[in-house]
Every structure is written in structure tokens, then in C-alpha cells.
Amino acid sequence: MNYNNKNKLKDELNLLRASGYSIGFVPTMGALHQGHISLMELALQSCDQVVVSIYVNPTQFDNSEDLAKYPNQLDQDLSLIKASFSDDQIIVYTPLTQDIYGDEPQSKHYDFGDLGLQMEGAQRPGHFDGVGTILEYFFELIQPDMAFFGEKDFQQLLIVRELVRQLELSVKIVGCPIARDSVGLALSSRNARLSEQGKITATAINKSLHVMKEGFLTATIDELLATAREFLDHTTGIETEYVSIVDEQTLRPVSSKAPGLPIRAFVVAHIEGVRLIDNMKLN
Numbered sequence: 270m271n272y273n274n275k276n277k278l279k280d281e282l283n284l285l286r287a288s289g290y291s292i293g294f295v296p297t298m299g300a301l302h303q304g305h306i307s308l309m310e311l312a313l314q315s316c317d318q319v320v321v322s323i324y325v326n327p328t329q330f331d332n333s334e335d336l337a338k339y340p341n342q343l344d345q346d347l348s349l350i351k352a353s354f355s356d357d358q359i360i361v362y363t364p365l366t367q368d369i370y371g372d373e374p375q376s377k378h379y380d381f382g383d384l385g386l387q388m389e390g391a392q393r394p395g396h397f398d399g400v401g402t403i404l405e406y407f408f409e410l411i412q413p414d415m416a417f418f419g420e421k422d423f424q425q426l427l428i429v430r431e432l433v434r435q436l437e438l439s440v441k442i443v444g445c446p447i448a449r450d451s452v453g454l455a456l457s458s459r460n461a462r463l464s465e466q467g468k469i470t471a472t473a474i475n476k477s478l479h480v481m482k483e484g485f486l487t488a489t490i491d492e493l494l495a496t497a498r499e500f501l502d503h504t505t506g507i508e509t510e511y512v513s514i515v516d517e518q519t520l521r522p523v524s525s526k527a528p529g530l531p532i533r534a535f536v537v538a539h540i541e542g543v544r545l546i547d548n549m550k551l552n
């Protein structure tokens with residue numbers, strides 16, 4: 270089933286809830302791939318009915334060119350869902366911008382504390398305000414029991430948990446593992462914009478994360494950062510935006526490896542004008 274009318278969606282969900290169905294929610298921006306499908310599969314393991322939203326949210330783009338180039342392929346997305354699940358398992362919601370924002374797409378403002386100031390928060394001003402705004406709308410409309418987010422956007426996952434805490438919502442937020450292709454490249458809608466050579470080049474991002482993971486026990490944090498940067502700098506065709514090693518609970522950069530501290534590395538790099546992100550737990 271595919272809805273773009275929010276009232277019809279609401280009515281359908283009310284009927285399902287009245288029959289005792291639990292509702293899972295997977296928000297996406299479309300150009301679906303197996304990473305998105307893996308989230309839907311996980312959602313179906315825990316919930317009776319899953320709602321998938323497909324909407325390229327304008328307010329979370331800090332760069333209008335990036336927004337204009339974002340892939341848009343609704344028919345293909347619906348076919349992929351149809352080929353992957355039976356008809357009654359997934360409800361697709363393709364909202365209308367007017368319903369969400371009225372005439373002028375604008376973000377609300379949130380204070381996510383330090384979580385919103387690091388990495389993507391620092392590099393993409395207003396990004397998490399846009400994410401918060403669209404998710405607040407979706408959570409209010411859909412009232413899911415559980416919502417599923419990829420660790421691919423690890424900072425977003427923590428921001429969503431913080432949003433839910435601040436709004437005192439009862440939805441359970443579930444983090445899902447990063448789906449990768451056979452050579453380790455994290456699946457992303459943006460990969461569709463890469464040439465075959467670009468995809469090969471992009472595997473250096475994942476390799477640089479492995480370099481840090483493999484060196485974790487023997488090298489200092491500064492050495493790990495330097496080695497990953499050097500590895501990326503020596504790969505033709507990559508422009509590194511940042512490499513960070515952070516406490517995975519606060520996302521604050523770490524300078525040493527305190528015992529028991531969960532540490533995660535993040536890389537953002539540009540290949541053929543496409544901005545790609547990836548991360549990996551180091552310990």
C-alpha cells in the first residue's frame with residue numbers, strides 16, 4: 270500500500286492499532302538499496318506492520334546543489350519493496366511537502382547539546398534541525414512503537430534518541446548494522462552517482478577505518494588519525510573532509526584510550542563530487 274495522504278495513512282494505522290498490531294517505522298529518503306531493505310527486515314522481525322517513508326527532506330540539506338542532485342526514483346523504490354516483501358507487510362508513505370511544512374519548508378530549532386555540535390553538526394549547519402523537524406512530524410503522525418535507523422548515520426542515531434528523550438516519546442529507537450557491498454563499501458543512495466572507478470576508489474574509506482581498527486591496540490589515537498589520513502591522502506581521487514575518533518556515547522573526540530571507553534572512528538570524504546560517510550567501532 271502506498272499513501273501520500275496523511276489522513277488516510279492515519280486512519281489505516283488506527284485500524285491496525287485497534288486490531289492489536291504493533292507498528293514499526295523506517296524513515297528513508299528513497300533511492301533504496303539493500304541497506305534500507307535490511308532495516309525493513311529487522312523492523313518486520315519485531316513489529317506486525319512496518320511503515321516506510323520515502324521523502325527527500327529539503328530542510329536537512331545545507332547545500333542546495335546536494336539536494337538538487339539527490340537521486341529520485343520512486344517507481345524503482347516501490348518495485349524493490351514489492352520484490353522484497355509481500356504486499357501486506359509494508360505500508361509506504363510518500364508525504365507531500367505541503368502537509369509537512371505548509372508553503373515554506375523551514376526547520377524548527379533544537380538543542381541536542383554536544384551531540385549536535387560535533388562532526389556532521391559542525392560540517393553541515395542546520396542539518397540536525399532538519400532531521401529533528403521531519404522526524405518529529407513523522408513520529409507524531411505515525412506513532413510507531415519502534416523506529417529503525419542505520420548505524421551508517423551513527424550521529425543521527427544518537428540525535429534521534431536524544432530527540433525522543435526531549436519530546437518524551439515512547440517510541441523505541443533501534444540501531445541497525447551497516448550494510449556493505451562485497452568489497453566493504455557502505456551502501457548509500459549517493460553511490461549511484463559514482464562511476465565504476467569511483468566505487469573502487471570509495472573502498473579506501475572503509476579500508477581507512479580498518480587501518481584504524483587494526484592498529485587500535487598498538488598505536489596512540491594521534492597515530493591512528495595520522496595513519497588513516499595518510500592512507501586516504503595517498504589514494505588518488507579522494508578528498509578527505511574529516512577523520513575523527515570519538516567516544517561513541519558523547520561523540521566527543523578522544524585523545525587517549527581510557528579502559529572501557531567505547532570508541533568509534535568516522536570518515537567523511539568526497540569522490541567525484543559525491544560526499545560519502547562511514548564509521549566503525551574500534552574496540
Ligand code: AMP
Nearest residue numbers: 297298299304418419421422447448456
Ligand atoms: P537515507 O535514505 O540515506 O536517509 O537512510 C535512511 C535510513 O537507512 C537511515 O536510518 C540510514 O542510516 C539507513 N541506511 C542508509 N544506508 C545504510 C546502510 N548501508 N546500512 C544500514 N543502514 C543504512
